[in-house]
Amino acid sequence: MTETTDSGRTAVIVEDDAELRHLLVDVLEAAGFSTVSVGNGIDGIQAVLSYQPMITTLDVNMPGIDGIEAARRIRAHSDTYIVMITAMGEEADVVLGLTAGADEYITKPFRPREFRARIDAMLRRGRVAAPAPVRTQESAGPSFPSARPAAAPVAAPAPAAAPAAPQEVIVHEAGATGTGALELHNGEGQWLAHRNLRLDLDSRIVLIDDTEVDLTRTEFDLLAALLESRRRVRSKADLTLLLRGESYVTTYFVGDADKRAVEAHMTNLRRKIGDNPAQPRFIETVRGVGYRLTSEVTPPPA
Structure with missing residues (x-):
């Protein structure tokens, strides 16, 4: 989701097609953006208002409110660059999207290089900054309601709240012992540790x-x-929802493509931390289920 980005270089991806959503995530992260991806217009609006991204991509045809209406609501509160992505390429459709507040309009199918080139060109052009949005109500962070009334007004939350942590976070104070024990150092940052690997939640x-x-x-x-989960197994579906920011919503569909994406990210992660899946030191695969931390105690050789 560390990224070589600053806090202002964030992109929100609003796309109901899981494979295309993952493609956009890969392209934008390769371009140096942190990404937040959701699958419908209501969640997209909330994500934009919460994270105040530099770029927002919007699919036009989505369940609930479509990309045109989402763009209008987003533009009322944010000056994010809006990129409309749709299979509808008629002149009237393009004009409608631009009138709703889009800065760029890309028709499907498109190649990743074309998408990246259009993003780079859009950012080079720049545009006059919109007036500061008027905030009518504050919120502690992103909200992804399960009930989604089509015309529900969207109130702007406090700017750039950090993403919520997963529901179950088990952390031990420094010096704790036990299988898979983690550490929380209150001096500087929040460090989680396993064997000789340490991770700081604050500085990433x-x-x-x-x-x-x-x-x-x-x-x-x-x-x-x-x-955070220690020896508790995290399934691929669970990790998919967590990466989408939907870990506490149970109604989202997780397909085979989503699970393969988690496998690919896990392969890259293991390579970077020098972990061999055949003889894991940090992360072990629970076949047919998911992943968990290895035990702190190294088993004797067979």
């Missing part, structure tokens, strides 16, 4: 011994989730 720094490991945002979030 990962260290093995004293060497920093460069992870993407997604890889960092996966590792943090496993460290």
